[in-house]
Amino acid sequence: AQSVTQLDSQVPVFEEAPVELRCNYSSSVSVYLFWYVQYPNQGLQLLLKYLSGSTLVKGINGFEAEFNKSQTSFHLRKPSVHISDTAEYFCAVREVNNDMRFGAGTRLTVKP
Amino acid sequence: DTAVSQTPKYLVTQMGNDKSIKCEQNLGHDTMYWYKQDSKKFLKIMFSYNNKELIINETVPNRFSPKSPDKAHLNLHINSLELGDSAVYFCASSQGLRGPQETQYFGPGTRLLVL
Secondary structure (H helix, E strand, C coil), X not given: CCEEEECCCEEEEECCCCEEXXXXXXXXXXEEEEEEEECCCCCEEEXXXXXXXXXXXXXXXXXXXEEECCCCEEEEEECCCCHHHCEEEEEEEEECCCCCEECCCEEEEEEC | CCCEEEECXXXXXXXXXXXXXXXXXXXXXXXXXXXXXXXXXXXXXXXXXXXXXXXXXXXXXXXXXXXCCCCCECEEEECCCCXXXXXXXXXXXXXXXXXXXXXXXXXXXXXXXXX
């Protein structure tokens, strides 16, 4: 079965700085990869997903992620963050005929 | 025009009680899910359900049962609530029959506190 590891539980950054949230997965078969964002007291929203094709995936709010099969990673990046990006970010992986597995989440805090 | 809605938003109750959380989606999706998010923010699937198949995560106690009156609703019923049931419960839906590439749309969550 697949598993997901988010390497950083908290990432504090200053406004307008770049950010990378790391995600690694393990699976013996092909997977589909997702990043979700959870703003305070809200449900999860899809940021982006990788299904196939180009390994660089662009999502909403200026986020992008790169699928690296050899390193089994799917790190999320944004070149310049805003205060409003403060939220919890979840990486998720799904195999065929299997449920979605979420990482433990990374708390991104953007400081002025 | 909320896509996935849950009620109630907050639920505070005593140990031993029975409670239900309702979920409705107006997206016309075929599959619905229930997730539990614990105090450490870890999300774990509990159930996935479409009109043909219920998949239960084997770690879920049988005190938890999903009930689906129709395709647009998947309610979560919990018997004999325990302190450890305190968590945020999220409902989600996806278009097809649990295809792995499908986007899941989440509700706003129900914050359950068992005293």
